[in-house]
Amino acid sequence: MNAKIIGTGWELPAYEADNNYLSTIMDTSDEWITERTGIRKRHLAKEETTTSLAAGAAGKALKASGLRAEQIDLLIVATITSDTETPSTACRVQAELGAVNAVAFDINAACSGFLYAIHTADAFIRSGIYKNALLVGAETLSKLVDWTDRSTCVLFGDGAGAAVLTSSEQGGVTAQTVGSDGSRWEVLSCTGRSNHNPICQEPAGPGFLQMNGQEVFKFAIKTVPLCIEDALEQAGIPAEKVTYFLLHQANKRIIQSVAKRLKQSEDKFPMNIDQCANTSAASLPILLAQMDEQGRLHSGDILVLSGFGAGLTWGACVMEW
C-alpha cells in the first residue's frame, strides 16, 4: 500500500510586506531582491502564530480529504519555529482539530521538513501501522531572522501548508530519497537558548538565523538534481514523464539552475516565491495546496517534490497524483 495525498490546504498571514516597504526600513531595493531571488513580497505574522497557521492549513486539508479529525492516526508538523519549546506544535494542532486518536509530534529538518514528514508517514503507512496521516509544514520565520541583517531578513516569509495522506492501492508515493550532512551545520543555523544555569552563567536569550548564502546556493544546485535523479531512478520514471517538479521555494535562480541541470523546461517548475518568499518547511505544501486549489493537478500526474536546507538536509520524492 502506498501513501497517497487526498486533501490539501494552505494559510498565509493577512499582512503583506513588499520589497518597496522593506526598502523604507533598511538599505535594500526591490531591484536587488527581485533580481537575486525572484521574491517580490512576503506575508508576515502579526496576529497569527505558527500554531494558528498550522491549524488553519490542517483544517482545510482535512475538510478537502473528506475524513473526520478522529480518523487521523498520525499528525506531524514540520517546523523550526514552534511557538512553544514544548509541547510540540503538532500536539497543539491536534487539540485545535480534535484529532484525538492521532499520535502527534514535530519534525525539525528546516526547509526539508515536509519531505522528512512524507518520508516518515510513508514508512508508517506502507508498514500498515497507520492508515491516515495529516502532515503540516508551518513557520513564522519572521521571528527568527535579524531584521537589521538585510542579507537574510529579506529572504523569508511566514505561512503554512498541509496534506492528508491515506493508504492506497493505486498511485501515491512511489519512491523517495532523503539525506543529511551534519558536518556542515554551521552553513545555516540559529542558536537556541544559552545555558544560564548557576554554573555556566552565560547570557540568556536565543540568537538569530545565520546563513552563508553562497554556500547554501552551491549546495542546493549540486545536491537537488542528484537527489531528484536518484528518486526518479528508484521509481523507474524518466524526467520527461514528470508533470511537475515542485521545489522548495528558496531562490528562483536555484530552481532555474536545477531545471537546466535536469534538462527540463522551466514551465514544469511551478513557483510562488514571488508572492510568499522562503517559508522553509511550509513552502512545498503551500505550493502543492495552491496548485491543487487552482485545479492544476490531475489524476495520474507524476509529481516530484524536493527540498533542501539547514542541517544540512535534503530530500526528493516521486508521487502519482
Ligand code: ACO
Ligand atoms: N539588499 C541590497 N544589497 C544586499 C542585500 C540586500 N537585501 N543583501 C546583501 N546585499 C549586498 C551584500 O552586502 C553584498 O555587497 P558588497 O558586494 O558590497 O559586499 C552584495 O549585496 C552581494 O552579496 P552576496 O551575498 O554575494 O549576494 P548573492 O548574489 O550571493 O545573493 C543570496 C545572496 C540571495 C542570499 C544567495 O546567496 C542565495 O539565495 N543563497 C541561497 C539561500 C537559500 O537558499 N537558503 C535556503 C535555505 S533556508 C533554511 O533552510 C531555513
